Amino acid sequence: xxxxxxxxxxxxxxxxxxxxxxxxxxxxxxxxxxxxxxxxxxxxxxxxxxxxxxxxxxxxxxxxxxxxxxxxxxxxxxxxxxxxxxxxxxxxxxxxxxxxxxxxxxxxxxxxxxxxxxxxxxxxxxxxxxxxxxxxxxxxxxxxxxxxxxxxxxxxxxxxxxxxxxxxxxxxxxxxxxxxxxxxxxxxxxxxxxxxxxxxxxxxxxxxxxxxxxxxxxxxxxxxxxxxxxxxxxxxxxxxxxxxxxxxxxxxxxxxxxxxxxxxxxxxxxxxxxxxxxxxxxxxxxxxxxxxxxxxxxxxxxxxxxxxxxxxxxxxxxxxxxxxxxx
Amino acid sequence: xxxxxxxxxxxxxxxxxxxxxxxxxxxxxxxxxxxxxxxxxxxxxxxxxxxxxxxxxxxxxxxxxxxxxxxxxxxxxxxxxxxxxxxxxxxxxxxxxxxxxxxxxxxxxxxxxxxxxxxxxxxxxxxxxxxxxxxxxxxxxxxxxxxxxxxxxxxxxxxxxxxxxxxxxxxxxxxxxxxxxxxxxxxxxxxxxxxxxxxxxxxxxxxxxxxxxxxxxxxxxxxxxxxxxxxxxxxxxxxxxxxxxxxxxxxxxxxxxxxxxxxxxxxxxxxxxxxxxxxxxxxxxxxxxxxxxxxxxxxxxxxxxxxxxxxxxxxxxxxxxxxxxxxxxxxxxxxxxxxxxxxxxxxxxxxxxxxxxxxxxxxxxxxxxxxxxxxxxxxxxxxxxxxxxxxxxxxxxxxxxxxxxxxxxxxxxxx
Ligand SMILES: Nc1ncnc2c1ncn2[C@@H]1O[C@H](COP(=O)(O)OP(=O)(O)OP(=O)(O)O)[C@@H](O)[C@H]1O
Ligand SMILES: [Mg+2]
Numbered sequence: 001x002x003x004x005x006x007x008x009x010x011x012x013x014x015x016x017x018x019x020x021x022x023x024x025x026x027x028x029x030x031x032x033x034x035x036x037x038x039x040x041x042x043x044x045x046x047x048x049x050x051x052x053x054x055x056x057x058x059x060x061x062x063x064x065x066x067x068x069x070x071x072x073x074x075x076x077x078x079x080x081x082x083x084x085x086x087x088x089x090x091x092x093x094x095x096x097x098x099x100x101x102x103x104x105x106x107x108x109x110x111x112x113x114x115x116x117x118x119x120x121x122x123x124x125x126x127x128x129x130x131x132x133x134x135x136x137x138x139x140x141x142x143x144x145x146x147x148x149x150x151x152x153x154x155x156x157x158x159x160x161x162x163x164x165x166x167x168x169x170x171x172x173x174x175x176x177x178x179x180x181x182x183x184x185x186x187x188x189x190x191x192x193x194x195x196x197x198x199x200x201x202x203x204x205x206x207x208x209x210x211x212x213x214x215x216x217x218x219x220x221x222x223x224x225x226x227x228x229x230x231x232x233x234x235x236x237x238x239x240x241x242x243x244x245x246x247x248x249x250x251x252x253x254x255x256x257x258x259x260x261x262x263x264x265x266x267x268x269x270x271x272x273x274x275x276x277x278x279x280x281x282x283x284x285x286x287x288x289x290x291x292x293x294x295x296x297x298x299x300x301x302x303x304x305x306x307x308x309x310x311x312x313x314x315x316x317x318x319x320x321x322x323x324x325x326x327x
Numbered sequence: 328x329x330x331x332x333x334x335x336x337x338x339x340x341x342x343x344x345x346x347x348x349x350x351x352x353x354x355x356x357x358x359x360x361x362x363x364x365x366x367x368x369x370x371x372x373x374x375x376x377x378x379x380x381x382x383x384x385x386x387x388x389x390x391x392x393x394x395x396x397x398x399x400x401x402x403x404x405x406x407x408x409x410x411x412x413x414x415x416x417x418x419x420x421x422x423x424x425x426x427x428x429x430x431x432x433x434x435x436x437x438x439x440x441x442x443x444x445x446x447x448x449x450x451x452x453x454x455x456x457x458x459x460x461x462x463x464x465x466x467x468x469x470x471x472x473x474x475x476x477x478x479x480x481x482x483x484x485x486x487x488x489x490x491x492x493x494x495x496x497x498x499x500x501x502x503x504x505x506x507x508x509x510x511x512x513x514x515x516x517x518x519x520x521x522x523x524x525x526x527x528x529x530x531x532x533x534x535x536x537x538x539x540x541x542x543x544x545x546x547x548x549x550x551x552x553x554x555x556x557x558x559x560x561x562x563x564x565x566x567x568x569x570x571x572x573x574x575x576x577x578x579x580x581x582x583x584x585x586x587x588x589x590x591x592x593x594x595x596x597x598x599x600x601x602x603x604x605x606x607x608x609x610x611x612x613x614x615x616x617x618x619x620x621x622x623x624x625x626x627x628x629x630x631x632x633x634x635x636x637x638x639x640x641x642x643x644x645x646x647x648x649x650x651x652x653x654x655x656x657x658x659x660x661x662x663x664x665x666x667x668x669x670x671x672x673x674x675x676x677x678x679x680x681x682x683x684x685x686x687x688x689x690x691x692x693x694x695x696x697x698x699x700x701x702x703x704x705x706x707x708x709x710x711x712x713x714x715x716x717x718x719x720x721x722x723x724x725x726x727x728x729x730x731x732x733x734x735x736x737x738x739x740x741x742x
Contacts, residue, residue: 059639092641099640104633109655119641170641 005032005073006178006210007056007095012070012080014048014055016282017063023282025051027234028070030309033178038204038211040225040242042218042257046279048234049214053180055080056212057097058087074178093123096171100183102164106155112139112166113151116173123174138169141206143199161192165199172203179204180212185220197224218261222246230254233280233290236309240316248325250318252297289321297322349452358449362441365449373474377481378441384488385437392495396434399427399494426494433491469735476731479724486721490540499530501537501691512707523709525699535713538691543721545607545686546673552611553672554665557618558654564619565626566649576623579616587613591679601687606679610672618664625657659736663729670725677718693718 014026026048033039041049054060056072058079072079075094079087091097099105107115116138117131124131132151139147142165155163164184171179181200185193201224204211215221221228221242228245230238230253238251249255256275277294280286286293292302301321312318350358350368358365363378389396402424470476489496498519510528513520522531564575582590594609595601629635630653638648679685680694681701688695693714700711 057640059636088642088644090642091639092643097640099633099637101633105637107634107638107652107656110652118643122641122643167637170637 003035006035006075007033007212008071008073009052009056010071010073012052012055012072013068014051014060015066015068017066018283021283024068024234024285025282026055027282027285029231029234029236030070031229031236031239033210033212034227035177035210036204036208037226038201038213038224040221040228041212041214041231042216042221042228043231044279045216046282047231048282049231050182052231053097053182053212053214056180057091057095058082058084059091059097089123092119092171092176093174094176095178095180096174096176097180097182098164098167098171098184100186102160102167102187105167106163108155111152111154112158112169113153116151116166116170119170120173134173135169138173139166141172141203142166142169144169160188161196164188164192164196168196168199168203172207172209175207176209178210178212180214182214183216184213186216193220200224218257230257233285234282235290235319236317237291237320238316238318239309240313244313244316248313248316250312250316250323250325251291251320252295252322252324253291255324256294256296289319297324348454350449355449359442359446362445362448365445365451369453371453373477377477378445380481380485381437381488382441384485385434385441388434388492388495392430392434392492395427395495396431399424399431403428423494423500430492430494433488434495437488466735470731473731473734475727476735479727479731482720482724483728486539486543486717486724489536490543493536493540497530497533497536499533501529501534502689503530503533504528512703514707515709522713523707525696525707525710526703531696531709531713534691534696535693535717538693538696538714539717541603541686541690542673542676542680542693542718545603545610545676545692546669546721549607549610549614549676550665550669550672552607553614553668554618554661555615556612557615558622558661560615561619561622562626562649562654562657565623566630566645566653572623575619579619582613583616587675588678591675592684595679595684601685603686603690606676606686610676614668614672618661618668621660621664622654622657625660626653629653629656660733663733663736666725666729666732670722670729673718673725674722 009032010030012026012029013024016023016025029048029052031039031041041052043049051060051065055067056074056079060067067080070080074090077086079090082090106112110118113132113135116135117128120126120131120134121128124134126134135151136147139150144150144162144165150158155166158166168184179200184200185196188196197220200211203209213220213225225242227239227241229236230245230251232253238245238249238254240250245254246258249258253275256273259273260275275294280290280293286303288301288303288305289295289298289307292298295302299322305321307319307321309317309319312320312323349355350365354368355365358368362382363375366372366374366378406424498521504527506528510520510524511526513524513528515521515523515531517523520530520532522535524530525534560575560579564572585593590613591609594613595605598605626649635648635652638652643652676685676692677694677697680692681698683698685692685694696714697711697718700707700709700714704711
């Protein structure tokens, strides 16, 4: 389409060798993140969202993890082939990540200023004094009041929302081009959630970065994402712009997801539905379409071939033999 | 003085100790002039006692060794002048004179420290709310509640102070033998020999003081070596796991399966010198196993914490994550172990010297003195008893401090 993607993942496979066999946690995922956009990744618990994110940063523990195939193209390099040293140079500098748990993601024995400054010293090679200056600037940017004195605070002196702001300051101190956010607001209460999302959106504009946002929350997706990738059982089942996806979900799984969340805007009468059954274990996926034994539309051919990801509508891809509306 | 009348809404002080406000006017000046007076006026006898003990130590050192201190400085000045003038026969700057100079500087530093503290303390407002509450402050507050631990800390401070001040305090150099016929085995209180002399007519007090330097340094350095080695090896074992963990921890198990003394004798047998460095090294490399187990256990649980993942996501290298982020988080039990190990090492070193395997004579060590005096215990108890007592006091102090730290560092015991 328009500009070249910042990140392009092609047929990524990240598996785990466990005692009970090989867990195919991520099993052929492809998507791209365009400059300046926010790409949402949604899906049920255990579908491989976090493992995809960790793979991008080379943070999958190996062993038990193995890179079983595919490419992660970022700034002209395939991250899946880089060594640990080269990945360290990229992490925290060109690509950063923030995590779900702000309460435990900061080191309790260092001041927040030290922790922000550490990554600046590591990647910019500046003196500690200069790095502390950057830390104050960053705290200011993420909206922490009186940053000059707050840099000397220890994590336990801050609330969860403030700590998540500090995490964001740490991640963005070196102005990365890509931020991977793995459920950054799940652990926060709703009002703080909204503030953090607003802050991320504002920083994204200021710093011209792309965001890969992993979340459970379809409300969040609708609010902040430009495009969405829906994952199921280690695979991408649907890819579209937010508007297309919410207007006309093509995959029965996506449709099921929408029917299973309460919509603030919806009519009261609309009943919540649950998707029957559970996510299959990555140790033992069903043959053919992995969703078939939970799918209301499943029929004979679904058990035979795995549906490929194909264009179901303009700019809207789906991996289903019988997409919604074609039946 | 401030009026004691309670203003409406004034905060009631906690029951028990009446809290007094900051000192004012003359009281403040007096408190600044005499270290220890301030706490006394504010009704904090414990703090006052500690300050007064150290003040007494400084004053008595000045009384006994002031002359030597002046000499040491004059001597150094003369030597420096000769050096600058570039004369042909510049005397060597000897070890003994360096010792005296260091002792003099220590004494000056002690005075400076005491009065700096006194001046700052005289301005302190005990009713003011505590400043920013750091982890360190909380630990210290808890530690202070334990009189045994504070007493131990004060004693350890005094012992190490004496080792530094010895050249000003000791009547003789430790190896000096007087006229043996006239002076051997003098009882304590004899003229010129406050603690008597041994069978070679050497002054027991001087040997006790110089012996403290050797024994306490060996204890401290060997324990630091053990703790350092244990920390690094335990951290590496936990982080890398697999065969690294296997190799390190099985080696530790192997060392632990020998009685420590047998291990020491075995290692010492391989050398024919008995220098202080050798003893320190051997005590150090046989004492790290318990620390490595502690650190390994700590790091095994810490490495799963989210902040480790976050640090990796920032591109920090493994070595830095391990030694800058994880090790400090695992240090609390290590600090406790360190003080207990120091006491233990002190005892072991005394045991080695007693067996004649410590630093070779005539260098004085506490264990060696006990060994020298053991056959004469009936006729001349004063040779073996004083070093015996100092060993007990030192080891006990380290254990008390260790126990106090253990309690202070345990968050469940905080109040
Ligand atoms: N270190 C590991 N060893 C073995 N299996 C793993 C490991 N890490 C993840 N997995 C498996 O990979 C699968 C995908 O996990 P992942 O954490 O990516 O899910 P997720 O989509 O992020 O879920 P959630 O929404 O709960 O965070 C899970 O089945 C999990 O058991
Ligand atoms: Mg996850």
